[in-house]
Amino acid sequence: MLRIDPDLHAALERWAADDLRSINGQIEFVLKEALRAAGRLKDRPTDPYRSSDDDDDG
Template structure:
């Protein structure tokens, strides 16, 4: 289940995020989810599913 919450961004930040999302063929919401997910993986707070799958097959 996904949770909804309010996020306030200034206009400049939103426009930059919107452009970044469009460059990667994502919605702004999808881009934010991607960025947060990658940050959680990179910080070691979340396991990368592709890493788990590759180690499970060995």
């Protein structure tokens, strides 16, 4: 369970819907992008049979 501000949750829900993701998938996407931008997450080797959206939860 994650406790976040209701307005933040609603904004994430709208963004997730726009990107055809679940809220959990959207949160994971945002966190991964932030970690990559900060240089704290190395990219995995690319698998040609797996799209980048396969990591999402919906």
